[in-house]
Amino acid sequence: MSRSHPSSLASDANETGPPIPNLIGSGPAMEKIYRLTRQVARSNASVLLLGETGTGKELIAKAIHRLSPRGSGPFVRVNCGALAENLLESELFGHVRGAFTGAIENRTGRFEAAHTGTVFLDEINSTTPKLQVKLLRVLQEHEFERVGDTQTIRVDTRVVAASNRDLMEETETGRFREDLYYRLNVITIHIPPLRERREDIPLLVGHFLKIYNEQDFRHVPHVRSDAMQALVEYDWPGNVRELQNYIERAVVLAPGDELTPDLLPDVVLGRKPRRLGRHRAADLPALAAELVEQGIEAAGPQADNLHSMIVNRVERELIAQVMTQADGVQIKAADRLGINRNTLHKKLKEYGLEK
Numbered sequence: 016m017s018r019s020h021p022s023s024l025a026s027d028a029n030e031t032g033p034p035i036p037n038l039i040g041s042g043p044a045m046e047k048i049y050r051l052t053r054q055v056a057r058s059n060a061s062v063l064l065l066g067e068t069g070t071g072k073e074l075i076a077k078a079i080h081r082l083s084p085r086g087s088g089p090f091v092r093v094n095c096g097a098l099a100e101n102l103l104e105s106e107l108f109g110h111v112r113g114a115f116t117g118a119i120e121n122r123t124g125r126f127e128a129a130h131t132g133t134v135f136l137d138e139i140n141s142t143t144p145k146l147q148v149k150l151l152r153v154l155q156e157h158e159f160e161r162v163g164d165t166q167t168i169r170v171d172t173r174v175v176a177a178s179n180r181d182l183m184e185e186t187e188t189g190r191f192r193e194d195l196y197y198r199l200n201v202i203t204i205h206i207p208p209l210r211e212r213r214e215d216i217p218l219l220v221g222h223f224l225k226i227y228n229e230q231d232f233r234h235v236p237h238v239r240s241d242a243m244q245a246l247v248e249y250d251w252p253g254n255v256r257e258l259q260n261y262i263e264r265a266v267v268l269a270p271g272d273e274l275t276p277d278l279l280p281d282v283v284l285g286r287k288p289r290r291l292g293r294h295r296a297a298d299l300p301a302l303a304a305e306l307v308e309q310g311i312e313a314a315g316p317q318a319d320n321l322h323s324m325i326v327n328r329v330e331r332e333l334i335a336q337v338m339t340q341a342d343g344v345q346i347k348a349a350d351r352l353g354i355n356r357n358t359l360h361k362k363l364k365e366y367g368l369e370k
């Protein structure tokens with residue numbers, strides 16, 4: 016597969032047309048997802064999308080909306096991991112003037128904004144128990160009150176939710192309400208990580224190549240077979256989003272009309288990442304020795320053994336570096352790290368990295 020001519024791959028995708036607009040992939044995993052997407056689109060049932068970050072949950076949520084009878088209504092996304100509890104509550108349900116300090120005007124919530132359409136609750140696993148109760152009620156009764164108000168509002172809004180964590184597991188540990196889980200779980204679509212559907216990688220490469228050639232006025236229609244092989248073999252912890260970024264970068268950097276391995280990041284080529292803060296990844300044994308000498312206290316939270324000491328130290332370096340790259344913007348850094356904002360916030364605190 017990796018040896019097929021890339022430009023023919025790109026045009027193949029056009030001739031047959033993707034089964035659902037914007038969704039690329041023809042392997043059995045994606046076929047199953049297309050089938051489910053079409054089926055659930057017809058109904059009003061809540062849908063739960065489970066998959067690692069960058070696997071296409073948002074894209075699928077939009078497809079469900081567009082293919083549904085509500086397709087001409089609004090599609091409203093709320094990232095539940097990006098806001099603290101109070102802000103999220105008022106974002107979702109709205110508030111009335113004077114409900115809290117700073118509430119100088121009435122505000123319509125996202126559930127109301129999505130009336131006759133679909134609300135996409137991204138990172139639903141990061142909601143707090145209080146909000147989970149309120150969400151359960153909307154799902155069951157289609158009603159709620161704005162923050163600070165007693166008047167009940169009824170909406171006709173379909174809910175699609177996404178989580179990059181196993182919600183079942185979250186209910187077992189008590190972090191997620193079981194009744195809400197079962198309510199959301201009417202239909203669950205599991206989106207496998209890209210490394211478990213490598214057959215789709217050449218198609219996706221062709222797809223993004225086409226997009227970025229057009230967008231950046233470039234002419235890089237070919238992928239050399241050794242570059243394609245590296246792309247197919249890489250493990251893609253950031254899934255399709257990561258692939259998309261690397262193809263964009265390669266298209267911009269390519270001196271000729273061919274995507275060659277040197278245009279891909281070292282990690283894709285199976286080399287060690289260049290730097291991890293001050294320490295090279297290859298220096299980790301030395302770092303471990305250094306930590307043992309220093310004693311455990313320097314290592315951060317819950318470091319009661321060598322393993323967690325080292326993991327903590329590496330995580331601290333990583334977070335510090337990504338925060339710098341993101342100019343201190345936590346939402347950006349959390350996105351890049353693939354963790355939600357609340358988790359990042361907690362870790363910044365634990366590691367004493369808050370400015």
Ligand SMILES: Nc1ncnc2c1ncn2[C@@H]1O[C@H](COP(=O)(O)OP(=O)(O)O)[C@@H](O)[C@H]1O
Nearest residue numbers: 037038039040068069070071072073074255256
């Ligand atoms: N099957 C796919 N076909 C084409 N593009 C995809 C596919 N899956 C993901 N993408 C792209 O990858 C990026 C990440 O997808 P997104 O839906 O935001 O993932 P998630 O919500 O799971 O983090 C987006 O730019 C999206 O357009």
Ligand SMILES: [Mg+2]
Nearest residue numbers: 069072073137
């Ligand atoms: Mg997402």
